[in-house]
Amino acid sequence: MSGPNLASETAIRISEIFGPTIQGEGVLIGQPTVFVRTGGCDYRCSWCDSLHAVETRFRHDWQAMGVEAIWADVEQLSGGEPLMVSLSGGNPAIQPLGPLIAHGHRRGYRFALETQGSIARDWFADLDVLVLSPKPPSSGMETDWAALADCLAAAGDGPQIVLKFIVFDEADYAYAKAAAARHPQVSVYLQPGNHTPPPPEDDDARIDMEGIMTRMHWLVDRVVEDRWFAARVLPQLHVLLWGNKRGV
Ligand SMILES: C[S@@+](CC[C@H](N)C(=O)[O-])C[C@H]1O[C@@H](n2cnc3c(N)ncnc32)[C@H](O)[C@@H]1O
Ligand SMILES: Nc1nc2[nH]cc(C(=O)O)c2c(=O)[nH]1
Ligand code: SF4
Ligand SMILES: [Mg+2]
Numbered sequence: 001m002s003g004p005n006l007a008s009e010t011a012i013r014i015s016e017i018f019g020p021t022i023q024g025e026g027v028l029i030g031q032p033t034v035f036v037r038t039g040g041c042d043y044r045c046s047w048c049d050s051l052h053a054v055e056t057r058f059r060h061d062w063q064a065m066g067v068e069a070i071w072a073d074v075e076q077l078s079g080g081e082p083l084m085v086s087l088s089g090g091n092p093a094i095q096p097l098g099p100l101i102a103h104g105h106r107r108g109y110r111f112a113l114e115t116q117g118s119i120a121r122d123w124f125a126d127l128d129v130l131v132l133s134p135k136p137p138s139s140g141m142e143t144d145w146a147a148l149a150d151c152l153a154a155a156g157d158g159p160q161i162v163l164k165f166i167v168f169d170e171a172d173y174a175y176a177k178a179a180a181a182r183h184p185q186v187s188v189y190l191q192p193g194n195h196t197p198p199p200p201e202d203d204d205a206r207i208d209m210e211g212i213m214t215r216m217h218w219l220v221d222r223v224v225e226d227r228w229f230a231a232r233v234l235p236q237l238h239v240l241l242w243g244n245k246r247g248v
Pocket of ligand 1 (some may be wrong): 041047048088089090092114115116132164166191192195196197236
C-alpha cells in the first residue's frame with residue numbers, strides 16, 4: 001500500500017504477488033519461484049491469459065507499492081529462503097523495478113523478468129534471467145524490432161537471455177523462425193498457445209486440453225521436420241496442471 005514515505009518514483013504498480021509455485025514456462029520450467037505481477041501493459045494481445053493485469057478496468061485491484069512492502073510479501077511467501085523471483089505482468093518493463101532487484105539481490109534472491117521486448121530499461125542488465133517474448137501475428141500486435149534489439153543491448157552480458165515465442169499457427173511459427181534468425185546467439189523456446197483465456201471475473205479455470213495437446217504435437221512435428229534442433233518446445237506446465245487458475 002502507498003504509505004506516507006512512499007516516494008512516487010519508487011512506487012510500483014502491483015496486480016498480484018503469489019507463490020511459491022513452479023515456473024511453468026520456458027528456460028526455468030519446474031523451478032520454484034515467487035511471482036510478482038505488475039499492472040498495466042502497452043500491448044493488447046488477442047489471446048492474453050493475464051488480462052486482469054493488463055486492462056485498466058481491473059486497475060481497482062492494483063496497488064501502488066514501495067519496495068519494502070513488496071519485499072515483505074516476497075519474504076513472507078518464501079519463508080525468508082532466497083529463491084527465484086519471477087517478474088511478470090502486464091509489461092513489467094513499464095515499472096521502475098531496478099531498486100526492487102537491488103534490494104532482493106542483497107538478500108540472496110535471484111530475478112527473472114518476462115516481457116514482450118517493447119520497452120528497454122537499463123536495469124535489465126541487473127537481472128539474472130531476461131525472457132523476451134515478442135508477439136507473433138496471431139496476437140494482433142506489431143513488433144518494434146528496434147525496441148527488441150534495444151532490450152538485448154540494455155541487458156548486455158548481465159542476465160541469461162532467452163527468446164520465448166507463443167505459437168498458434170503456421171504464420172506464428174514462421175514469425176518465430178524469422179525473429180530467432182535476427183538474434184542467432186539467443187536460445188529459443190517455443191510454447192503452444194492456450195486459446196481459452198480465463199474470464200477474469202470468475203474462477204472458471206477450464207481449458208481445452210485437447211486443443212493445446214494437438215498444437216503441441218504439431219509444433220514438435222514442425223520443429224523436427226525443419227530440423228530446427230536449437231529450438232526447445234515446451235507446454236505451459238502450470239496450465240496443464242491447473243488450467244487457467246490464477247495465482248499458481
Ligand atoms: C502474460 S505475459 C506477461 C509478460 C509480458 N507482457 C509478455 O507478454 O511477455 C507472460 C507470458 O505468457 C505468455 N502468454 C500469454 N497469453 C498466453 C496464451 N494464451 N497462451 C500461451 N502463452 C501465453 C506471454 O506470451 C508471455 O510469454
Ligand atoms: N506457474 C506459473 N508459471 C508462469 N510462467 C509465466 C507466467 C506468467 O503469467 O507470466 C506464469 C504463471 O502465471 N504461473
Ligand atoms: S504483452 Fe503480455 S501481458 Fe501484455 S497483452 Fe500481451 S501477453 Fe498480455
Ligand atoms: Mg501466465
